[in-house]
Amino acid sequence: MAFLRCLFQPFIRLFRHHGGKESPRSGTNPNSDNHSSFPSADVSVVDSHVNVDELGPHCSGAPLDDQSSPGLQSDRSVSTQSSLLDVIPSPSSRLHGLQVSLSSASIQSYRSGHAIYVPLSRLRKLITESKVEDILHEEGWVQDLYAARRIVQTSMKLFAILVSRKRGADIFRFLDEGISDTDLPFVLKEPARAGSERMTLQTNGGRDIRTTSEWQDSEVRSLAQKQWRMLAPVFELGEHYDLPGDQILPFTDRRQIETEGGFSNVFQTFIHPAHYTGNFPVREDRQAVVAVKKLFSSDPSRFQSERDMHITLRRTSGPHPHLISLLFTYKKGIKFHLVFPWADKNLRKYWSEIPLEQIGDQKVLWSLKQMTGLASALSLIHGFQLPDERQPGRHFGRHGDLKAENIVWFPSYPGCTDTDGILQITDLGLASLHSIGSVSNGDPAGVRGTKTYRPPDNHRNLRISRKWDIWSLGCLYLEFITWIVLGFDAIVEFAELRGAERGETDEFSEDYFYTADLRDVRPSVKAWVTRLSEDERCSDMLYDLLCLIMQKMLRIEPNDRIDSQQLHQELLRLLERALSNRTYLVSASERPPIIARSKVKCFLRRDRRSPIRRYVKF
Incomplete structure (x- = not known):
């Protein structure tokens, strides 16, 4: 029966949307529009650990076979019927469960104005091929055999963004436009004159997104602002990153230790384990502990010269054991940052x-x-x-x-x-x-050294x-x-x-x-x-x-x-x-008495006289 229900689920939802009646499920209200209710599926997300329970059983019949898949693309077109786009998930649906789970999986970024983000590891646990397939079947969005796989492999972050903004069904319209995770982050396109036209979004390459032209301005602005929660960067050794001012960093700062010098200030922070790759200095919980050096000057030549010195020294001579290693650099807004291992x-x-x-x-x-x-x-x-x-x-x-x-x-x-x-x-x-x-x-003039x-x-x-x-x-x-x-x-x-x-x-x-x-x-x-x-x-x-x-x-x-x-x-x-x-x-050997030009006597607060006499030539 479960298999038949899943098979006919799309037709049942279409029927219900056009005025048909369907018997309410046990424990749910078929007329409820309350989106703040928690789903019946057991969802558990703990902030300090990546521990997300399954949202529900797989109900699509047989699972997709990775070995026999002919590819990710399908010749079958993806329907964008408004009847599917307007369906609001019930509080007990898997789609609503994913919305709640994405919110619960968020953690705080302590160096980004207390903004929150979803770590990549949690995103991958929440948005799997089987779970997406279940949602597509339950919501009646299935249009081709490999839709779930295509979403997970090319547009996982985009799907998470849309689901969190209650626009999950629009994923197929974005895919129809050839838009995927590589086009993120989206850029907000303001109207030329106030009230002259609607707000819309562009890809990071400057291409207009047709789908969002039909949205309300408030929805467009909300997506542009909230997309950053799913876009925390993954840092690699030796790389440089140009980050927008709105970028949320995957920094989970536990202690605030900050020092300031003539040209920069340095603060300690921790990078979430899912957001760095390479041989980073780590703690027992696998968080990378680093020192972030923020330059006061926005002059790119000053930043570039320091970065070039580190990169060139490492490239020509390899890492020197007595010279600090530069892990990576980034520019956020107009400010330049260099990241090093943290020394206690x-x-x-x-x-x-x-x-x-x-x-x-x-x-x-x-x-x-x-x-x-x-x-x-x-x-x-x-x-x-x-x-x-x-x-x-x-x-x-x-x-x-x-x-x-x-x-x-x-x-x-x-x-x-x-x-x-x-x-x-x-x-x-x-x-x-x-x-x-x-x-x-x-020129020594203006040198701020000690x-x-x-x-x-x-x-x-x-x-x-x-x-x-x-x-x-x-x-x-x-x-x-x-x-x-x-x-x-x-x-x-x-x-x-x-x-x-x-x-x-x-x-x-x-x-x-x-x-x-x-x-x-x-x-x-x-x-x-x-x-x-x-x-x-x-x-x-x-x-x-x-x-x-x-x-x-x-x-x-x-x-x-x-x-x-x-x-x-x-x-x-x-x-x-x-x-x-x-x-x-x-050991110290006997030497002749010390002869020095100075007649100044040196007194210590404690008397530590020694019989040893040596000759030191200045």
Whole structure:
């Protein structure tokens, strides 16, 4: 009987529409127009999990055989009789059940003005070939054998949009016009003059949609606005997306962590598991956790230069373990965004969370490995060339704002076996800006990088060069050694000591590493290095690293500073020796008393005197 009922269902509905009578089904009111009632079918959608129950049994007789299908197209025409289009689904119908399920399957997008969207995974569970076939039979819309398959494979999102707007029967009119999911999103076409003609829609290619010309303006506008709920994008690694301002993003933000810099702000968000493909950093629930960098400027050249640097570095050298990876980019409205893996902490926060007593031999070796890796990543940046090769053989890359806040820590990385995690250089925004309009130099005027780590070049009207980064990295390494030898609190004390030197102008009350006359490293810095070298925790390896910093990195004249490739090689030699000789890594040998030009004394808040005396040449 069920089979016969399904077979004659189209004729029964036509008969009922033209004034015929049909016995009401058990538990339903045949005259009811109430669309807010829930269907009798059991529909269960849980927000935090993709769990959508079946809407009802398959009643079309035998299921379609995928193996014997001759194709998706049919020679039989699709009828667009108004008698079918005007049928309103009853509250107990499968069509109404799908409407309710689509609404229940929606989740909130926390970065799109609290808009909602239906994840692709849920859409695929709700709109299957068998369920669509059941609806077509029940509503009397079946016009060819493969209609359900055609809808699911080419127009699933379009069908969901129409059903959610209670225009499900119009799917065949859209198909007759050759319109499918590839034509989404639709564009609202306003009348030239108010009241002159009706509102209508166009495909994303600018083709008028005839079907919507018969709709009320309110229906056209509603579909144009609500279509975005079914159109959340799926992001792929390395791609760029130009998204309309109305686009709803598949971001399921649980925590609001946001930071702001001179050129951008960065926020943390999570991407729904159904809306990314590729090797994204994921949590246990398979949501991708990412950092979205939103540029303040709408200038496409600034965005493009930063993106080009990431893409070119990856293409020419592959992913570098100590350089942050760009996942994808997008433009939403007029604003540009770059998306990276989310790091829970930067280097300064990492330092602050590990007490001195936990910094043992393994952590010291790890620190040397990371400093060597960072130098390697910097040499890669310094070798960057413009992708169009307008200046073959000329080098363009530099970072411009190296500091502990722009070094991020990850607990793991593909191919990294170190249990202490890995450090990566991030924020190449200034690096990309420097590559615009100049080959090896840039004007320091207007640079927004952190003042503390700027070299004296900044006040000597010397143009920015790659040697700028060497000075900044030397300052960073000096803080790194301070953390190893004296702990995080000493880093704060070091900054206070630099900023408190007497005889400085107001401008130089900053905690720079050089003197106000721009001729030398600050006496407080020299005294601090002497203090570090005398400490019992300063091994021969750390002592040699201090010498490298003071003799080849923190030099007033840019040309006296080591380049990044040479620095990497020097650090590799220290690392190889430390790996082969544990005594070199952890022990300190006796040396002659320290001789330094500075007469400034360095006092710590805690007395940590050591019998070790070494000679450090500045």
